[in-house]
Amino acid sequence: MVPNGPQTDDGLVQLLTPTGQRTAHPDYDPRIAHLDADALRALYRDMVLVRRFDNEATSLQRQGELALYAQCLGQEAAQIGSGRALAAQDQVFPSYREHGVAYTRGVDLADVLRLFRGIDHGGWDPTAYGFHLYTLVIGSHTLHATGYAMGLQRDGAVGTGDPARDSAVVAYFGDGSTSQGDVNEALVFAAVNNAPVVFFCQNNQWAISEPTSRQSRVPLADRGPGFGIPSVRVDGNDVLATYAVTAEALERARSGGGPTFIEAFTYRMGAHTTSDDPSRYRSAAEEEYWRQRDPIDRLRLHLEDRGALSQDFVDALTAEGDALGERIRTAVRAMGRPSAASMFEHVYATPNAVVESERQWFESYEASFLDGEGSHHR
Amino acid sequence: MTTITFAKAINHGLRKALEQSPKVLLMGEDIGALGGVFRVTDGLQKDFGQERVVDTPLAESGIVGTAIGLAMRGYRPVCEIQFDGFIFPAFDQITTQLAKMHYRSQGRLTLPVVIRVPYGGGIGAVEHHSESPEALFAHTAGLRVISPSSPAEAFTMIQQAIASPDPVLFFEPKGRYWEKGDVDLDAAVGAPHPALDTAKVLRAGTDLTLVAYGPTVQTALKAAETAAAEGTSIEVIDLRTLSPLDTATVAASVRRTGRCVVVHEAPVLYGTGAEVAARITEDCFFHLEAPVLRVGGFHTPYPVAKIEHDYLPGLDRVLDAVDRSLAF
DSSP states (O other): OOTTSTTOOTTOBOSBOTTOOBOOOTTTHHHHTTOOHHHHHHHHHHHHHHHHHHHHHHHHHHTTSOSOOOOOTTOHHHHHHHHTTOOTTOEEEOOSOOHHHHHHTTOOHHHHHHHHHTSOSSOSOHHHHTBOOOOOSTTHHHHHHHHHHHHHHHTTOSSSSOTTTOOOEEEEEETGGGGSHHHHHHHHHHHHHTOOEEEEEEEOSEETTEEGGGTOSSOGGGHHHHTTOOEEEEETTOHHHHHHHHHHHHHHHHTTOOOEEEEEEOOOOSOSSTTOOGGGTSOHHHHHHHHTTOHHHHHHHHHHHTTOOOHHHHHHHHHHHHHHHHHHHHHHHTOOOOOGGGGGTTSOSSOOHHHHHHHHHHHHHHHTSTTSSOOOOO | OEEEEHHHHHHHHHHHHHHHOTTEEEEETTOSSSOOTTOTTTTHHHHHOTTTEEEOOSOHHHHHHHHHHHHHTTOEEEEEOSSGGGOGGGHHIIIIIITTHHHHTTTSOOOOOEEEEEEOOOSOOOTTSSOOOHHHHHTSTTOEEEOOOSHHHHHHHHHHHHHOSSOEEEEEEGGGTTOEEEEOTTSOOOOSTTGGGOOEEEEOOSSEEEEEOTTHHHHHHHHHHHHHHTTOOEEEEEOOEEETTOHHHHHHHHHHHOOEEEEEEEESTTSHHHHHHHHHHHHHGGGOSSOOEEEEEOSSOOOOGGGHHHHSOOHHHHHHHHHHHHHO
8 A cells, every 4th residue: 555645544533443343532432422232233234234135136137137236345334334324304415336325214225226127217216215316427416415405504404403404415426436527516516605515435445447546646535625625534344433424524514514525445345336347457365355354244243242242133134134135036026127108208397299299109109010019129 | 568688688587586486596607796797697696695696616517516406405596607618517417417317216306407508609709608509408308498589588488497397408699688679577477388398480471481599580580571572471480499399380381381491500510400401301391392401500610700700690691591492
């Protein structure tokens, strides 16, 4: 690692070492003081279930049930820790790998796979969960998050002191997207408007095949201060630390203190997507290095150390994970093909003569086939 | 009726929208204390405050991207892009996000965002200040693209655009900003649809249909007047909307006249005229006495100001096309 380069692990907020030892941190200890053994087991359960889902989805892609899948493997602590710090009224603008955050917001993980099965460009009602749709154009949604936060300010939903009213927005994005103009513009708009938005950057070290050193000469968190935005680097594989720094940033945002830039230093243990082949650009030694820092193992070791992880709990969780996998598998296989004519729906919110005439033509063309089933040459 | 300039008519329309709904916001560069570089938003920040008439950072993608977020929160942002040639930094947000969010969300999210774009040439400006990029947006499903041709239309159409649940690209013919017309500022505006979806016949005629929109409508009307003195009866249609394109109104006219010329400032290659020509050929083939002709910009970058009037489709070039059609 280059000292002071983007891949250094200097300056990371860490509350659990890779071997599960609790380390003291005067600033952040109070943020997790209320997390008792039950709460820690709940975080462990979240991470285990999300990984079980992730593995199931990868298998479904290999079986031909999904066209593509983007794993969140290795980023469970970054996503669960930050997701569990959110309040019900907060809003999340994800990238496309935030399955763990989706889970914390109550989105049915089967619905997340609609996009990857090729039957939906979205898959859930964003307003029902405060969890917006996946955005595939890198970084575009950071501006939507910032605009939404500007709306919260105008609605008097910031800085009132009412914990049920004060709200914040979190934008999730990756190391690669920090190079995008939109992300930099979002930082400018958020800063000058003092908008209640948390920029949660999961630095998973790889933008498909490009290492973080192709995006920056300095740690990504160093970008924040140049915009006038406080920033923090956190060990993204430490669920307690990601929870603590996100809780702090959310509190700042909700109380009117403005935006925060969080760099969660983590690792994409899997491929970029099921179409990728990481063996072409990164070493087995590097993957092994990060396997030793697995976010789930870390909390497991800590709980075992405390004698807080009974075999009964582990067995029940394994069974729960298997049931989740079975449910996802069944749900995905039962997802039907949309009608071809559904492509004409929802192009506009109001009737549109051009779309309508093309739809009518298409339907009469389909009906012209003797079997009434339409053409199936494809 | 009040006689006001095109720019002032838009200003009055924006003021009405701001008065009628607290959710309407204006966003753009220099639109506050300055009132916009063309003064279209003159006085609005003073009356509605900095939270509703927002001077933004100089970043067009940021303007449109944050407008999308504000619309998700229930606001109705009206963005001003300072000049046509500066819309391209926002092209990504407009085409990949604004145009597609309703579709992506299966109708769960609507984005009532209006993007005002002063467009067209003839004002002696430097590069990037005289372009006509409307076809790029009409080519993108999910956007409505409209352009008013008179102060009265501008006053009404801007309010209808703001009331529309769909995103609207509102192209303002900046060369006409200073032209005056009669506007009834107390007139009820009415629902946006189908009012915004239709072309209008501005002058009846029997020999040829002349189709224009935005800045070229006045040119078309002058051409009709000139031709009338020579005994040719030209029907003039103001398209008003490029997406959706009201082919029915144009086709009904061409079935009577048998001839059609389309005029716009934008380059003719892959332009609105090409679309009109293709559709009229499909719909009215046996009524046509001549091929549909197009008059517009050339396949060159917009030229320097000293020769821009040789690039723009002025009266002579429109009449030349009319003559060629009649002679066919």
